[in-house]
Amino acid sequence: xxxxxxxxxxxxxxxxxxxxxxxxxxxxxxxxxxxxxxxxxxxxxxxxxxxxxxxxxxxxxxxxxxxxxxxxxxxxxxxxxxxxxxxxxxxxxxxxxxxxxxxxxxxxxxxxxxxxxxxxxxxxxxxxxxxxxxxxxxxxxxxxxxxxxxxxxxxxxxxxxxxxxxxxxxxxxxxxxxxxxxxxxxxxxxxxxxxxxxxxxxxxxxxxxxxxxxxxxxxxxxxxxxxxxxxxxxxxxxxxxxxxxxxxxxxxxxxxxxxxxxxxxxxxxxxxxxxxxxxxxxxxxxxxxxxxxxxxxxxxxxxxxxxxxxx
Amino acid sequence: xxxxxxxxxxxxxxxxxxxxxxxxxxxxxxxxxxxxxxxxxxxxxxxxxxxxxxxxxxxxxxxxxxxxxxxxxxxxxxxxxxxxxxxxxxxxxxxxxxxxxxxxxxxxxxxxxxxxxxxxxxxxxxxxxxxxxxxxxxxxxxxxxxxxxxxxxxxxxxxxxxxxxxxxxxxxxxxxxxxxxxxxxxxxxxxxxxxxxxxxxxxxxxxxxxxxxxxxxxxxxxxxxxxxxxxxxxxxxxxxxxxxxxxxxxxxxxxxxxxxxxxxxxxxxxxxxxxxxxxxxxxxxxxxxxxxxxxxxxxxxxxxxxxxxxxxxxxxxxxxxxxxxxxxxxxxxxxxxxxxxxxxxxxxxxxxxxxxxxxxxxxxxxxxxxxxxxxxxxxxxxxxxxxxxxxxxxxxxxxxxxxxxxxxxxxxxxxxxxx
Numbered sequence: 001x002x003x004x005x006x007x008x009x010x011x012x013x014x015x016x017x018x019x020x021x022x023x024x025x026x027x028x029x030x031x032x033x034x035x036x037x038x039x040x041x042x043x044x045x046x047x048x049x050x051x052x053x054x055x056x057x058x059x060x061x062x063x064x065x066x067x068x069x070x071x072x073x074x075x076x077x078x079x080x081x082x083x084x085x086x087x088x089x090x091x092x093x094x095x096x097x098x099x100x101x102x103x104x105x106x107x108x109x110x111x112x113x114x115x116x117x118x119x120x121x122x123x124x125x126x127x128x129x130x131x132x133x134x135x136x137x138x139x140x141x142x143x144x145x146x147x148x149x150x151x152x153x154x155x156x157x158x159x160x161x162x163x164x165x166x167x168x169x170x171x172x173x174x175x176x177x178x179x180x181x182x183x184x185x186x187x188x189x190x191x192x193x194x195x196x197x198x199x200x201x202x203x204x205x206x207x208x209x210x211x212x213x214x215x216x217x218x219x220x221x222x223x224x225x226x227x228x229x230x231x232x233x234x235x236x237x238x239x240x241x242x243x244x245x246x247x248x249x250x251x252x253x254x255x256x257x258x259x260x261x262x263x264x265x266x267x268x269x270x271x272x273x274x275x276x277x278x279x280x281x282x283x284x285x286x287x288x289x290x291x292x293x294x295x296x297x298x299x300x301x302x303x304x305x306x307x308x309x310x311x
Numbered sequence: 312x313x314x315x316x317x318x319x320x321x322x323x324x325x326x327x328x329x330x331x332x333x334x335x336x337x338x339x340x341x342x343x344x345x346x347x348x349x350x351x352x353x354x355x356x357x358x359x360x361x362x363x364x365x366x367x368x369x370x371x372x373x374x375x376x377x378x379x380x381x382x383x384x385x386x387x388x389x390x391x392x393x394x395x396x397x398x399x400x401x402x403x404x405x406x407x408x409x410x411x412x413x414x415x416x417x418x419x420x421x422x423x424x425x426x427x428x429x430x431x432x433x434x435x436x437x438x439x440x441x442x443x444x445x446x447x448x449x450x451x452x453x454x455x456x457x458x459x460x461x462x463x464x465x466x467x468x469x470x471x472x473x474x475x476x477x478x479x480x481x482x483x484x485x486x487x488x489x490x491x492x493x494x495x496x497x498x499x500x501x502x503x504x505x506x507x508x509x510x511x512x513x514x515x516x517x518x519x520x521x522x523x524x525x526x527x528x529x530x531x532x533x534x535x536x537x538x539x540x541x542x543x544x545x546x547x548x549x550x551x552x553x554x555x556x557x558x559x560x561x562x563x564x565x566x567x568x569x570x571x572x573x574x575x576x577x578x579x580x581x582x583x584x585x586x587x588x589x590x591x592x593x594x595x596x597x598x599x600x601x602x603x604x605x606x607x608x609x610x611x612x613x614x615x616x617x618x619x620x621x622x623x624x625x626x627x628x629x630x631x632x633x634x635x636x637x638x639x640x641x642x643x644x645x646x647x648x649x650x651x652x653x654x655x656x657x658x659x660x661x662x663x664x665x666x667x668x669x670x671x672x673x674x675x676x677x678x679x680x681x682x683x684x685x686x687x688x689x690x691x692x693x694x695x696x697x698x699x700x701x702x703x704x705x706x707x708x709x710x711x712x713x714x715x716x717x718x719x720x721x722x723x724x725x726x727x728x729x730x
Contacts, residue, residue, distance in 0.1 A: 100454035
């Protein structure tokens, strides 16, 4: 496998998915389970995580383990054992948002690299630097940043910077069980809402009938996702010129075949750019291929890349 | 660095009576609200400045107004905090140092910050400012609390998701002040973890642009079909408002150091009523815990200004169907603020009040003041400043003279029943 300067990272929900996505061109995978992580496409349980990491390594990819949850008191005792296991298995990094993870890494798994991911609140270089001084090597940027902000942020930090290039994003997270509460309110024959990511349910707001916001519930709470998929394939050079270190493909709530094809397309484009940045042009066929497999009712867009927000 | 292994187990035997009285912390969206909150018994108030706060629609304070607010509060021994709780973007980074130095200079006691770079900058450039970690950091476990303690912060405002038991454990394991929201509107998301406004309206919720999309109504579809049947209500994420007036002893015993009331956008009537009720409950419990009894007058007082149904949030269990507002939204509060007392003449029994909403002779009104003083009466004749008789007090801020049946004090409020 060619060494690429920019990492292509995809979330994987099983060892099978992991292998498939690496085969398709991912140079790193994000894995874990909902006891420690939020919004992964599936769980690789603690018993299998060392094996998963080893398999990723054998396939030439890095394996990052997500621990991006906000923990409760009763969940803390599980952290040291999990972190020791990840350190022994030589996970390439742990992704964290809760400072409790940072404290546990310092004490129980020093040397385990840390990626700071505060989801929507990872918005500036100075705060990235703050977590950098406390041991993080990478900042995962909020999806609500525009091109200028991303470029400026990257130019003002020595940390690695990760940006989402494709897929849906989480736009609302609650520790309430909002679907179950609503079903209970409607009195739907005491229906129990099944847990975990599934693409069967979405919300529609009256004034925005075209937008379907996927919603699901799991042991961590209720997750509402964006109506559109980010797709930065067409404008990859903007990110690559800004020297973004890692491009992330969100695989959540998408079929494996879709994700595999998306990864192939991005890999192809990234390789073409790295071979010849000056002569690079986005191939119309790649875009056609991307659009051809997009699920109906979900638009592809540039996310916040060209947006000005007010407040 | 200290170990994060359990420091000590203090056990849970018997009832622990704290000696320290918790702080009652009230919102103040304007200088007038600040004065009312302090006068009605808040130990501290939090306000927003012109920058870096999360209520971009509020009448935020200039440095001059802050200085005046601090001077007023000091006469009562109260403190003023400033919310600087945005998550900064690149363009916000310049100017933070200067802003924090000015806050220190005008006598602000503490900032409430979420973004770690604001936390760190304040500690470096404005050491006299205390830094309190905002609820926007969503701190909900004792190790995260310990992290911020080790970073040098004297206080953490907990996530609204923390339960009473979890708070108790945090307090036992970490020697730090814990501030907890006890009353008011709530994000139903984990604070900071919602960008609905950004997606729907291009307004950045984490910089004060929240347009409360969680309170909108949504149609839930399953496999392409709406789950709704005839007569069903729509889906919403909107939460009932938090109210802990019936559980003040639990909060004190759990070790909560600061009781925080939400609502920088609320009226002075709301702030006065809510502060008044909690002030009495806290004082009553601290005065004699064993003889403490919840008074219905406190609950009623809150009810007179509340415009949403109330609940106890995550304190005792995860909110369920009963804790959300599926049906018709807000109802107006049953009472409306009508006037503020400017002066009272004991000999003549005449009060001079400033009009805040129209009233007329024959109307039933209630006067109330700090400490639960209150009485109702029917309004007699009204006169203007020059003694001219009026058929109604129609004009905002008009000065009105009227006879009261019992003594009143400056800054007492007059409200009228509207439903």
